[in-house]
Amino acid sequence: MTDTTTKKKLNWNSYHVTQGDERAPNRAMLRAVGFTDGDFEKPIIGVAHAQSNITPCNNGLGELAGHITGAIQEGGGMPQVYGTITVSDGISMGTEGMKCSLVSREVIADSIETVSRGQSHDGVIVVGGCDKNMPGAMIGIARLNIPAIFVYGGTIKPGHYNGKDLTIVSVFEAVGALGAGKMSREDFNEIERRACPGNGSCGGMYTANTMSSAFEAMGMSLPFSSTMSAVDAEKAVSSADSARALLKLIEADIRPLDILTKQAFENAITVIMGVGGSTNAVLHLMAIAHACDIDLTLADFERIREVTPVFCDLKPSGQYVATDLHEVGGIPRVMKMLLKAGLLHGDCMTVTGKTIAENLADEPDAPNEGQDVIRPYDQPLYAQGHLAILRGNLAPEGSVAKISGLKSIKITGPARVFESEEESMHAIMSDQINPGDVLVIRYEGPKGGPGMREMLSPTSAIIGKGLGDSVGLITDGRFSGGTFGLVVGHVAPEAFVGGPIALVHEGDTIELNAETCELTLHVDEAEIERRRKEWVQPEPRYKRGVLAKYAKLVSSAAVGAYTD
Numbered sequence: 001m002t003d004t005t006t007k008k009k010l011n012w013n014s015y016h017v018t019q020g021d022e023r024a025p026n027r028a029m030l031r032a033v034g035f036t037d038g039d040f041e042k043p044i045i046g047v048a049h050a051q052s053n054i055t056p057c058n059n060g061l062g063e064l065a066g067h068i069t070g071a072i073q074e075g076g077g078m079p080q081v082y083g084t085i086t087v088s089d090g091i092s093m094g095t096e097g098m099k100c101s102l103v104s105r106e107v108i109a110d111s112i113e114t115v116s117r118g119q120s121h122d123g124v125i126v127v128g129g130c131d132k133n134m135p136g137a138m139i140g141i142a143r144l145n146i147p148a149i150f151v152y153g154g155t156i157k158p159g160h161y162n163g164k165d166l167t168i169v170s171v172f173e174a175v176g177a178l179g180a181g182k183m184s185r186e187d188f189n190e191i192e193r194r195a196c197p198g199n200g201s202c203g204g205m206y207t208a209n210t211m212s213s214a215f216e217a218m219g220m221s222l223p224f225s226s227t228m229s230a231v232d233a234e235k236a237v238s239s240a241d242s243a244r245a246l247l248k249l250i251e252a253d254i255r256p257l258d259i260l261t262k263q264a265f266e267n268a269i270t271v272i273m274g275v276g277g278s279t280n281a282v283l284h285l286m287a288i289a290h291a292c293d294i295d296l297t298l299a300d301f302e303r304i305r306e307v308t309p310v311f312c313d314l315k316p317s318g319q320y321v322a323t324d325l326h327e328v329g330g331i332p333r334v335m336k337m338l339l340k341a342g343l344l345h346g347d348c349m350t351v352t353g354k355t356i357a358e359n360l361a362d363e364p365d366a367p368n369e370g371q372d373v374i375r376p377y378d379q380p381l382y383a384q385g386h387l388a389i390l391r392g393n394l395a396p397e398g399s400v401a402k403i404s405g406l407k408s409i410k411i412t413g414p415a416r417v418f419e420s421e422e423e424s425m426h427a428i429m430s431d432q433i434n435p436g437d438v439l440v441i442r443y444e445g446p447k448g449g450p451g452m453r454e455m456l457s458p459t460s461a462i463i464g465k466g467l468g469d470s471v472g473l474i475t476d477g478r479f480s481g482g483t484f485g486l487v488v489g490h491v492a493p494e495a496f497v498g499g500p501i502a503l504v505h506e507g508d509t510i511e512l513n514a515e516t517c518e519l520t521l522h523v524d525e526a527e528i529e530r531r532r533k534e535w536v537q538p539e540p541r542y543k544r545g546v547l548a549k550y551a552k553l554v555s556s557a558a559v560g561a562y563t564d
Helices: 021-032 061-074 096-118 133-144 168-179 185-194 207-218 233-252 262-275 280-291 298-305 322-327 330-340 421-429 456-464 525-534 545-553
Strands: 044-049 078-083 123-128 148-152 159-161 164-166 387-392 395-402 410-418 438-441 472-475 487-492 509-513 518-521
Touching: 044 061, 044 096, 044 233, 061 078, 061 123, 061 233, 096 123, 096 133, 096 280, 096 545, 123 133, 123 233, 133 148, 133 207, 133 280, 148 207, 148 233, 159 185, 164 168, 168 185, 168 421, 168 456, 207 262, 207 280, 207 330, 262 280, 262 298, 262 330, 280 298, 298 387, 298 395, 322 330, 410 421, 421 438, 421 456, 438 509, 456 472, 472 509
Parallel strands: 044 078, 044 123, 123 148, 387 518, 410 438, 438 472, 472 487
Antiparallel strands: 159 164, 387 395, 395 487, 410 509, 509 518
16 A cells, blocks of 8 residues: 555556646647536546447447446545457357457456556546456556456346256256256256346356455455445446446555555455356466456365365355355355355455455355355355366366266266367267266367466256266366356366377376376376377467467466466
């Protein structure tokens, strides 16, 4: 936190643009967009939002931005609104377009940094909905290190059919069930029609709700805001409140790097373990930490996993959705229970200007009676966290497995090797995969894909086919937050750089053991070395454009797949 005795006025940064005779041309242009004589002393605040009708996750963010700009103006600031991009994971899933999803995280971060740095903003508030909006926003916020708040666009409400809650994952799983003859065409069509009833990000504790929960736990979003429905009135109120909080942060000169400490990241990981969050959080939190110059590693996730139980029963492996969690106390209730257990750093600063412990002071430290969304801390679903870091001769740099909702967390079987997601999907849908098989999907990593596609289509098809407890899957790609099953992603080094996953042959024995956190290729080391000498790196799939640039710059998934 900067010494307040030496800080400039509230326009501490924008005065470079607005003050002095030499800046008359700058002011002239600002007058054209609504500035008047009295406005040039006010703080200028960037309002970045990802409004788009590409996806329900982002459809409605512009309206929230409107509430934010109104609150900024009422509070004596001058908002400058600009857009960021989005790629819908759910819509691009299973296609070549999905390679652009993780890439969009970097484009979003770059765009926010570029605009707010270029315009000398005094603060920035970002409104995001889809999976990559959030980590992209936080990377940009960290690089800028000007007072900032993240506003989550809100979660979708569940669809309903035959007395069951539906999410987008219900549709992906229905594809496999239909293909296996376990579902009628009528039910299949109705699930598709009813799964997504309106605006908001995917409803389970998938990647979007995982990252919104993480940001609230880190102190970068207002309490309770991470599990609100996108279409409920409280989301607009919370958005305006976020703008008012940002004005106070500017006045107090509290910056993101005052909040985004190593302890704040540990709080986020702890909460993610408690709620059963997405494997993508591992990738995104390490990339954000890199932007903060904080050393966050896979070992930190494993250390926290070992002492943190999963005590929220949320989809994909559980029963409930984010709006159910919100109704019984949301992330503040989860955090208070973890704080009581001694697993959170209560002294971390937040965007409220108060510490975590101060924010939670009046929050009950036990779940409400008469509900089972949040279990009692001493009666968890799992005694340890669900995101396990596996290593071994198949993943010497590490890999990530989600081990909740499974009868067994280990399998040993013959490798079924596929050079792309499409190849594996064809084999699954044509009943070429048998119980006991271990699918290997490679050349889908950050460089090899490029873009590290999510594998929700094959993993959901496996579940739909009834093979979820009997088939393993490993990949140097990644998984949707909606994935569950005996699956391991982020295998590093990836195949494209000659990682051991590139050397697996059809029929090799692979042992996936989440109990001992090992991923082992049972092939003699001399044979592995022989294969390594024969291996030839394939030609890049893209030689020009954004995917080619990304492939050249991106780091290993083991450190967050960042590009700077």
